Amino acid sequence: MHSQRFYTLFLSCPDRVGIVARVSGFIAEHQGWILESSHHADEESNRYFMRVEIRADSLPFQLAELCARFEPIAREFGMDWRITDSEVKKRVVILVSKQEHCLYDLLARWQSKELDIEIPCVISNHETYRGFVEWHGISFHYVPVTADNKQQAYAEVERLFDESSADTMVLARYMQILSPDLCRKYPGQIINIHHSFLPSFVGAKPYHQAYQRGVKLIGATCHYVTEELDQGPIIDQDVIRIDHSDSVEDLVRYGKDIEKAVLARGLRYHLEGRVLVNGNRTVVFR
Amino acid sequence: MHSQRFYTLFLSCPDRVGIVARVSGFIAEHQGWILESSHHADEESNRYFMRVEIRADSLPFQLAELCARFEPIAREFGMDWRITDSEVKKRVVILVSKQEHCLYDLLARWQSKELDIEIPCVISNHETYRGFVEWHGISFHYVPVTADNKQQAYAEVERLFDESSADTMVLARYMQILSPDLCRKYPGQIINIHHSFLPSFVGAKPYHQAYQRGVKLIGATCHYVTEELDQGPIIDQDVIRIDHSDSVEDLVRYGKDIEKAVLARGLRYHLEGRVLVNGNRTVVFR
């Protein structure tokens, strides 16, 4: 992370000769100073992935013009691309249920500016954390979810998210399964933390499943949400060692530490434009 | 961690034949049900370390009588020993400076009862977290420390700690060096989190030192405070991988995650009586 203002260009396109030359030639031509540059050629999909950070004050124009001038190159190479500005804060809506660890962790990072984002609101299907959230000066919305009101509840979540002009929705141990419509509407924008080392122990009560199978490590997985439960592209994962003396309650407790660390790391990669989706896999330019 | 009430006996004594037999014989004689039992024979110091959890309702008497009856055995074997009751909550005073991550983390664990402790107060040399601490219903004491008032300031810390009837003082990234007197007065009761993998990078600015040396992993160390800075018995440590692209600021950021995890783990071991000091080393019955 750099202290100067910078633009981040990230793109993917069919691989061919000359991509780097064309992009870096364009940047150099305008005296753009490259702070960081990451590349990946995926041999299986024959796609090229690239991410460049350019010091804003090295360029003779602003973001809008940078985009306008880059557009023809992007068209020529058939690029999926975006350029973001490090001074425009990302807007992140957090959904939470009854477990506090990810929420506390994200708000700690937010208030110390380690995560330099806006949190327009927190949405929960329980009232539990209203006080804590509001004390931080963040809006709290209680949207209960029952067997009967799901459609309506998710419509409300959608409305609040849109109204917030948010980029990203984080399911910080939100224990409801979002509707397929919602998942489809925001591809690559909804991040979930699943409390197992996927693909092991999909679905409910993964720590119980892990205990029954007698595994010696448990984990957590941060992934983009897609229509298929726990099947979306994985952003990050981690594990922690357990042993025979640990009960299911111990696994739950250890797991929380992994969950919050993996979620924070994955969210950060996402917000910094380091995650590029490649089919059901991800390129993560750490 | 067990749901039933239990007593925890922990002891160390010179190693000899018959210690386990005597202790477990005593427990069995009173129909004591052993939930957990840990042992360590240290060949170097020729000392035996033992920790047993006994279900409280399996014994026909209360803690006071248990202690009274065990006392002759302890004397016979020259034991350092204690018996604690899982229903008597430990009392922990937290000292903090300007960094928030350990404080947020500990309060999150406290409010979810993952750390089932009393926090009589938080002491800080800055006013920064008064609001946050008081919002949780915990007393906050501002005790400024300057070059001139150290003696007086530490006297105040000592007074607040004693007044709190606390068992344990946690330096949760408290950036002042306690006086030797204070360290001596509470041996094995003051826990610090140092932001390096000790014994590397003792003292100030360990992340800068780590950056300059070009290490590929950074770490944190939870240890008991003694008079010698960063030299006390180590309770737990952990590390995280970094690489050449990480600046000092990145190390600081990554390090926070390790610091809070290691501190929480070490504190928990300590509170559950799993840490027995053996010279300048520790036995940790995980």
Added chain:
Amino acid sequence: MHSQRFYTLFLSCPDRVGIVARVSGFIAEHQGWILESSHHADEESNRYFMRVEIRADSLPFQLAELCARFEPIAREFGMDWRITDSEVKKRVVILVSKQEHCLYDLLARWQSKELDIEIPCVISNHETYRGFVEWHGISFHYVPVTADNKQQAYAEVERLFDESSADTMVLARYMQILSPDLCRKYPGQIINIHHSFLPSFVGAKPYHQAYQRGVKLIGATCHYVTEELDQGPIIDQDVIRIDHSDSVEDLVRYGKDIEKAVLARGLRYHLEGRVLVNGNRTVVFR
């Protein structure tokens, strides 16, 4: 691991009051010096697991008499139990196919006496490592396995194992699936290393499966072989971090390092009597 000769008693039995007292009382009565003592009370199965190392020269009699005298206690408590002698080397037969890493690793540990075992023979369905194995002074048996001769081949493996008076069979990346009969005949004696973090990626080509799923860590699992493929009790597991730039071939390469480390660790735990099977889970007294 201790330098003196010692006996290792390990047992499991229904949990009740007085097990430790009875066992340690018996040891103390004969002046037995306990070097190491490990305990686990499994709340789910209500079973007690225990492992004790006793210095051989502290007892006034030999192993046979120790067993004879312990037998009545074992009967009283309904124990599954065994006592082994650290001076009697374990006998381990290694099965291998075409990959060399686990074989080299095990023979390196054997020749340096880190693994202080006898290797009566290595069995393989390929001739590839005959020279290497025989150079070490170990017998090598080529037992080809084809679609047609499986029954006969496994009969030969069984004969060689029995003839070797071996305790343990290690599948060191042996790429054939043993017959159910063989698996049933030696419960808790056949150890396999599977090249995934089970239960993810059971069966063939786990690294390809891992690559396709886009996981961020890959692993290996050391487990006892049972009739059900890759479903036996897990002894140890570990993982290693990968990223988008790693091809399937890279995963295979990284995986080898985890495989050999996990197999060596799991095998050692097994040989030292540190692994007690508890249903389909294991107690591992590390």
Added chain:
Amino acid sequence: MHSQRFYTLFLSCPDRVGIVARVSGFIAEHQGWILESSHHADEESNRYFMRVEIRADSLPFQLAELCARFEPIAREFGMDWRITDSEVKKRVVILVSKQEHCLYDLLARWQSKELDIEIPCVISNHETYRGFVEWHGISFHYVPVTADNKQQAYAEVERLFDESSADTMVLARYMQILSPDLCRKYPGQIINIHHSFLPSFVGAKPYHQAYQRGVKLIGATCHYVTEELDQGPIIDQDVIRIDHSDSVEDLVRYGKDIEKAVLARGLRYHLEGRVLVNGNRTVVFR
């Protein structure tokens, strides 16, 4: 690692606008197909580091001409640079003393072509591994080192290394300290594995030092050898968890696993031209 033949260009130079554009422009101009591309701008030293793999068959000329044509660009930017050919195997001389684990490990990787290198010879100050090395068809040179013959012994090591036309010398737990002259003569070509997590426990008996300090993790460090003992640029490090029950002998045993893994990883990075020295630190383009 790619299956096709490729050239690897790696360079460092003072940072300025246009480096990537110039290098990638040059490659594109000759239809060079980029397989992999890594970049690092070091803000402290204001130096740019770059590594590119180019498919050999995409270029219309051979390595010599590639170098000749690139030379003017290198001169213009003041680059330290090299271009290597994936078909020219690296030549690695291994030095070993009495411990076998790194030697077995490296030869296993060599014979399976995981490490696709030439090993012209193994040099040792003990005869212990002559048979093992020669069985693999590799020359073995016994060069004893005593208090009196050091100068002569190191001259012989130097002669053997030069005669082998080797690129790299690996100290695979070679327990002698090379002469300053030798260290100075081959900067960035001699790789050592030190059996501690540097900078902790420099010098002799690091596991004893670690045991005495009571650390909870032990490690190993792969680094370039410089005149100052254990102070050279670090290539890779790793750690493993230990606890109070582990004796010094246990640490030694655990440590071996970390040593061989870290050495193999570091050596591979080095051989693939992924390690660029930056003062006393390294850029490692994993």
